Amino acid sequence: MDYEPPYLYPDYRSTELRAxxxxxxRLPDEWxxxxxxxxxxxxxxxxxxxxxxRQHRGEPLGERIIIHGRVLxxxxxxxxxxxxxxxxxxxxxxxxxxVDDHDAPLDPNFTGAGRAITDDGGFYRFxxxxxxxxxxxxxxxxxxxxxxxxxxxxxxxxxxxxxxxxFPGDPLIPLDPILRSIPDARGRELLIARLDLDTTVPEWxxxxxxxxxxxxxxxxxxEA
Amino acid sequence: xxxxxPSQTVGPFFGFALPFENDxxxxxxxxxxxxxxxRVLDGAGEPVPDALVEASQGEQxxxxxxxxxxxxxxxxxxxxxxxGAPFFEIMVFARGLLRHLYTRMYFPDEEGANPADGVLxxxxxxxxxxxxxxxxxxxxxxxxxxxxxxxxxxxxx
Numbered sequence: 001m002d003y004e005p006p007y008l009y010p011d012y013r014s015t016e017l018r019a020x021x022x023x024x025x026r027l028p029d030e031w032x033x034x035x036x037x038x039x040x041x042x043x044x045x046x047x048x049x050x051x052x053x054r055q056h057r058g059e060p061l062g063e064r065i066i067i068h069g070r071v072l073x074x075x076x077x078x079x080x081x082x083x084x085x086x087x088x089x090x091x092x093x094x095x096x097x098x099v100d101d102h103d104a105p106l107d108p109n110f111t112g113a114g115r116a117i118t119d120d121g122g123f124y125r126f127x128x129x130x131x132x133x134x135x136x137x138x139x140x141x142x143x144x145x146x147x148x149x150x151x152x153x154x155x156x157x158x159x160x161x162x163x164x165x166x167f168p169g170d171p172l173i174p175l176d177p178i179l180r181s182i183p184d185a186r187g188r189e190l191l192i193a194r195l196d197l198d199t200t201v202p203e204w205x206x207x208x209x210x211x212x213x214x215x216x217x218x219x220x221x222x223e224a
Numbered sequence: 225x226x227x228x229x230p231s232q233t234v235g236p237f238f239g240f241a242l243p244f245e246n247d248x249x250x251x252x253x254x255x256x257x258x259x260x261x262x263r264v265l266d267g268a269g270e271p272v273p274d275a276l277v278e279a280s281q282g283e284q285x286x287x288x289x290x291x292x293x294x295x296x297x298x299x300x301x302x303x304x305x306x307x308g309a310p311f312f313e314i315m316v317f318a319r320g321l322l323r324h325l326y327t328r329m330y331f332p333d334e335e336g337a338n339p340a341d342g343v344l345x346x347x348x349x350x351x352x353x354x355x356x357x358x359x360x361x362x363x364x365x366x367x368x369x370x371x372x373x374x375x376x377x378x379x380x381x
Binding site: 027215 | 225229230231233234238240242315318323324343371376381
């Protein structure tokens with residue numbers, strides 16, 4: 001079971017000149033099981049890094065949300081003590097990144113970057129605001145569904161994952177070439193969080209649950 | 225086995241979030257530090273100005289966003305190895321890469337060890353040189369060509 005997108009997906013135009021044309025070379029399977037990942041002690045993570053609504057003097061505008069979930073490996077074991085980095089647009093659909101020139105307001109109280117370390121059960125929790133949709137220039141009238149970018153390391157080089165989390169019920173989801181690049185609907189579903197009343201804090205913030213599965217010690221490379 | 229969560233592109237707007245200050249330099253002024261400089265190029269030979277290059281060796285880790293010319297740099301210690309040839313692990317992320325790419329950088333002054341390396345030997349001889357840096361001394365050059373002529377060898381993940 002492997003739902004990875006291909007490198008070349010012409011509906012996502014930026015893949016055309018960036019996807020390798022040569023076949024990827026397959027390393028012996030034991031590389032997957034043995035190659036250790038790097039260590040991140042050099043960049044300390046503080047508890048408050050996981051609350052994106054408390055990084056400035058005031059609170060950001062938008063719908064306050066909690067994103068909570070568990071990181072597992074493909075063998076079903078919790079991935080503890082691993083770095084998760086998230087980044088996102090603000091509630092108006094604008095990134096603080098200088099590369100973003102979308103005509104939507106920046107929020108002086110929102111940067112949109114957070115970090116956390118999974119606990120002993122592999123669990124993580126971020127507090128943030130729901131990002132807005134925004135246009136991009138892939139095709140006429142192209143809009144990205146609301147999403148939060150996630151970066152995870154896991155214990156090995158093979159467990160490295162950069163992906164995006166989407167929100168349930170977003171009408172832009174079926175139109176998005178980046179999400180549609182995943183050929184199987186079951187794979188696309190894996191990137192959509194679910195509304196979770198157990199994570200929700202009454203009178204304060206809606207909660208979303210999103211579990212993440214990294215390639216584990218018995219995994220093998222995805223088909224190219 | 226549970227299906228791994230699929231990958232999605234890092235997109236163009238990660239620069240404010242991922243590389244931290246001094247992230248490109250894992251080792252400071254250590255005596256055996258090697259600075260690697262290179263460019264990421266696309267299938268038209270144009271620079272890729274929005275790539276993230278991650279390099280690691282053992283527990284050391286460095287990462288760098290490419291600039292407007294597609295240029296990146298990082299500093300790591302060259303490893304000592306008993307078996308095969310020394311190398312740095314390299315991962316490349318970018319807008320337009322739905323999954324990241326994994327490659328290795330080998331050292332140009334290891335003419336003895338490189339030909340005996342088990343992974344280099346898996347690679348077509350004609351393409352092997354795409355994995356070997358240029359230059360000598362403390363500063364090496366290593367370009368990453370995503371596609372087309374001189375395409376860098378990437379390994380399946």
